[in-house]
Amino acid sequence: MMKIVGFMGSPRKNGNTAVLLQQVMEGAKKEGAECTVHYLNDLKIRGCQGCNACKSKGYCVIPDDMQNIYQTINEADVLVFSSPVYMWEMTAQLKLVVDRLYAYLNADYSSRLAKPIKFALLFTQHRAVEDAFMPYFESVAGILKVIGFEFVPEILVGSGLHDAGEVKSNDALMEKAYKLGRKLSLK
Ligand SMILES: Cc1cc2nc3c(=O)[nH]c(=O)nc-3n(C[C@H](O)[C@H](O)[C@H](O)COP(=O)(O)O)c2cc1C
Numbered sequence: 001m002m003k004i005v006g007f008m009g010s011p012r013k014n015g016n017t018a019v020l021l022q023q024v025m026e027g028a029k030k031e032g033a034e035c036t037v038h039y040l041n042d043l044k045i046r047g048c049q050g051c052n053a054c055k056s057k058g059y060c061v062i063p064d065d066m067q068n069i070y071q072t073i074n075e076a077d078v079l080v081f082s083s084p085v086y087m088w089e090m091t092a093q094l095k096l097v098v099d100r101l102y103a104y105l106n107a108d109y110s111s112r113l114a115k116p117i118k119f120a121l122l123f124t125q126h127r128a129v130e131d132a133f134m135p136y137f138e139s140v141a142g143i144l145k146v147i148g149f150e151f152v153p154e155i156l157v158g159s160g161l162h163d164a165g166e167v168k169s170n171d172a173l174m175e176k177a178y179k180l181g182r183k184l185s186l187k
Contacts, residue, residue: 002185004028005076006037007069009083009094013039016124016167020158020177021082024122027181036072040093045069048099058112060103069097073117078184079149081140082122085133090123090140098140101147111148119149120184122177124158124167131157156180 006025010017025035043065053061060066073079081098083090090098106112121137137155145151156177158167167173 002028002031002033002077002187003075004033004035004078004080004181004184005072006035006080006082007094007097008037008039008041009081009091010124011041011091011093012084012164013041015084015164016158016161017082017084017122019165019167020122020124020156020173021080023174023177024080024120024156024181024184027178027183028185029181030178031182031185033078033181033185038069038072040097043069045093045096045100047096048102054103054105055107060100062100066097066100069100070103074114076117078152079117079119080122080184081119081144083124085123085125085127088133089136098143101144104147109146111146113148117149118152118184119144120152120154120156120180122156122158122180124161126160126162128160130159132159133157152184154180154183 006021008021028035045066046064083094141151158173161167
């Protein structure tokens, strides 16, 4: 059974990112995948301290909620990183997790991931121009590839969104998210 893990980077639990990520998970469940979503805003995750202990020890030594996330990543087949665009970038909540993925790099920047893990990206934004932030999204995909994750490649963008949950009335986007979930759960 495929294990799909979603990281929800918006503080709004009923927001557009949450709705679309949930929709991805519904599609994945339809194909029999086991799905878990982490609401990052609820977790206590410190920023990377740059102590480099991970380079000598092989794991991150900060004793916080990221330890549980490392565990679920190690057991996952597919990761979905999701965030609203805040100030042209991902939210600080998601960035904390991305920085802490540094622990998966050896001192020579080779990856120490033990098995192939795929990933897809999901962003929502107010800007109506769908590809307005695409170079940034591709840059995020780039660093996740350096960490050792395998890009599907899928970047789902919900554009022109403002009010929490308004994406629910956008049938095309909801369908796209559902289909992405189904696709991700196929080997
Ligand atoms: C602090 C903040 C910064 C934002 N910055 C941007 C931005 O740079 N570009 C953009 O298109 N939308 C921006 N937005 C709008 C959100 O990306 C948009 O409303 C999104 O759908 C919110 O997702 P959510 O409902 O999952 O919280 C910003 C919203 C907030 C609260």
